[in-house]
Amino acid sequence: MENTKRKYVIPGDVITTGPFRPEHNVILDGNRIIATAVGISEIYDDAVKVIPLAGKYIPKINDLVIGKVISHSSLSWELDINSCYVGFLPAQDVFGRDFSAHADELTSKLKNGDLVVARIANSDRSRDPLLTISDRELGKIESGELVKISPSKVPRLIGKRGTMIQTIEMATGAVITIGQNGWVVVSCENRDGLLKAKKAIQMVEAEAHIANLTDRVKSMLESKGE
Amino acid sequence: MILGGKESDVVLLDENGIRCDGRKIDEPRRIMIKAGVLKNADGSAYIEFGENKILAGVFGPRDVHPKHMANTDSGILRCRYHMSPFSVSERKNPAPSRREIEISKVIKEALEPAVMLEQFPRTAVDIFIEVLQADGGSRCAALDAASVALADAGIPMRDMVSACAAGKVADTIVLDVNNEEDQAGQADMPVGYMPNMEKITLIQLDGILTPAEYKKCIETAIGGCKQVYELQKKALHDKFFSNGGNS
Numbered sequence: 001m002e003n004t005k006r007k008y009v010i011p012g013d014v015i016t017t018g019p020f021r022p023e024h025n026v027i028l029d030g031n032r033i034i035a036t037a038v039g040i041s042e043i044y045d046d047a048v049k050v051i052p053l054a055g056k057y058i059p060k061i062n063d064l065v066i067g068k069v070i071s072h073s074s075l076s077w078e079l080d081i082n083s084c085y086v087g088f089l090p091a092q093d094v095f096g097r098d099f100s101a102h103a104d105e106l107t108s109k110l111k112n113g114d115l116v117v118a119r120i121a122n123s124d125r126s127r128d129p130l131l132t133i134s135d136r137e138l139g140k141i142e143s144g145e146l147v148k149i150s151p152s153k154v155p156r157l158i159g160k161r162g163t164m165i166q167t168i169e170m171a172t173g174a175v176i177t178i179g180q181n182g183w184v185v186v187s188c189e190n191r192d193g194l195l196k197a198k199k200a201i202q203m204v205e206a207e208a209h210i211a212n213l214t215d216r217v218k219s220m221l222e223s224k225g226e
Numbered sequence: 227m228i229l230g231g232k233e234s235d236v237v238l239l240d241e242n243g244i245r246c247d248g249r250k251i252d253e254p255r256r257i258m259i260k261a262g263v264l265k266n267a268d269g270s271a272y273i274e275f276g277e278n279k280i281l282a283g284v285f286g287p288r289d290v291h292p293k294h295m296a297n298t299d300s301g302i303l304r305c306r307y308h309m310s311p312f313s314v315s316e317r318k319n320p321a322p323s324r325r326e327i328e329i330s331k332v333i334k335e336a337l338e339p340a341v342m343l344e345q346f347p348r349t350a351v352d353i354f355i356e357v358l359q360a361d362g363g364s365r366c367a368a369l370d371a372a373s374v375a376l377a378d379a380g381i382p383m384r385d386m387v388s389a390c391a392a393g394k395v396a397d398t399i400v401l402d403v404n405n406e407e408d409q410a411g412q413a414d415m416p417v418g419y420m421p422n423m424e425k426i427t428l429i430q431l432d433g434i435l436t437p438a439e440y441k442k443c444i445e446t447a448i449g450g451c452k453q454v455y456e457l458q459k460k461a462l463h464d465k466f467f468s469n470g471g472n473s
Contacts, residue, residue, distance in 0.1 A: 008467045011377050012385035012422040036382040053466050055380025084287035084349040
């Protein structure tokens with residue numbers, strides 16, 4: 001954070017002028033770099049980007065997401081992944097190679113309303129994003145509670161090198177799965193830990209733009225600890 | 227003598243350059259904008275522009291229904307401008323009128339250059355504008371609110387769109403014509419403007435102006451747009467960056 005210049009911007013604001021590389025949520029207009037979203041602009045080295053504070057989730061390949069089964073055909077499921085597109089989970093991915101549409105019943109594995117941890121296998125916007133659950137740690141979520149936050153605040157919840165999420169997990173004993181799409185599943189053996197973890201997540205969401213958030217969350221978790 | 231205007235007993239402009247509602251010729255009405263007023267919409271804004279009270283809500287980008295409207299290489303923008311039955315003194319039929327359909331269209335077209343829809347193929351961004359109370363210049367106010375609501379929804383935009391009208395009243399170019407001036411005045415020109423890109427996205431003219439007046443009118447309106455832009459900026463800053471902060 002030392003070598004970066006941060007600024008609050010809204011669409012149309014000129015962040016800087018000069019030979020910079022435009023990254024996320026900025027456009028180049030002549031030699032001006034213009035923000036295209038409400039957020040915090042960052043200039044580091046030769047690149048400029050805006051961390052948005054609002055907006056929908058845009059699927060990116062290899063993102064871990066949490067989806068909710070909304071429907072299925074005889075060959076695939078459709079998952080709500082909190083995006084402008086529905087996630088597409090083919091049956092082969094779950095049943096394996098020997099899947100046959102008439103022998104296997106899709107609802108035996110995943111029913112409508114089930115929550116799934118999945119990875120985006122492919123996404124090119126000309127088709128719906130392709131999901132996969134064939135990996136360790138992926139698949140149906142058996143227990144836990146779903147907390148929805150804005151997808152733009154996910155990096156804040158994870159923190160730098162995962163510091164924020166580690167702080168919350170350690171203080172509450174909860175296991176937290178964060179989907180890049182802003183859906184978070186919290187599971188915890190004890191009820192107080194669950195409530196506290198949920199509160200911490202909501203606090204991150206509400207105060208995402210404030211500095212020293214990890215310390216603030218830490219003190220909140222500790223204050224209720226006694 | 228009076229072109230396009232009606233005879234009336236209101237003094238639109240007195241000898242001191244004060245208009246019928248006490249404003250100077252280059253003074254807009256009182257404007258208040260608030261972002262993020264609705265919980266269920268993805269983005270929203272409320273504007274009070276003189277006596278106009280307008281709510282705007284934005285959804286999207288989201289799936290297009292009906293499906294045949296979807297565009298495979300870009301998103302689409304849809305806009306509905308609607309006046310509540312109680313927004314005017316005589317009850318207005320809630321069914322969309324010819325005027326409302328026109329304003330929906332011009333607002334949509336005024337926002338399209340700003341919104342980066344090409345990032346979301348096969349989706350739609352829906353804007354719903356509800357006029358709760360109408361005064362003159364509601365299309366400009368509605369456009370201002372819609373632009374703030376889009377930014378609030380986090381939809382990528384090249385620039386904000388600000389709008390303000392100018393007109394000709396009692397042979398003088400004035401900023402931000404109100405309802406009386408619109409009825410009795412000689413010309414009304416709403417302008418939508420992208421303040422950073424310095425581009426006009428909406429221009430309409432009702433009335434007759436000489437080329438010199440036309441030029442002055444546009445300049446006056448753009449001056450108004452810039453004032454509105456500062457308030458739009460403030461509304462978004464208040465919503466997103468108000469409680470504490472680090473910059």
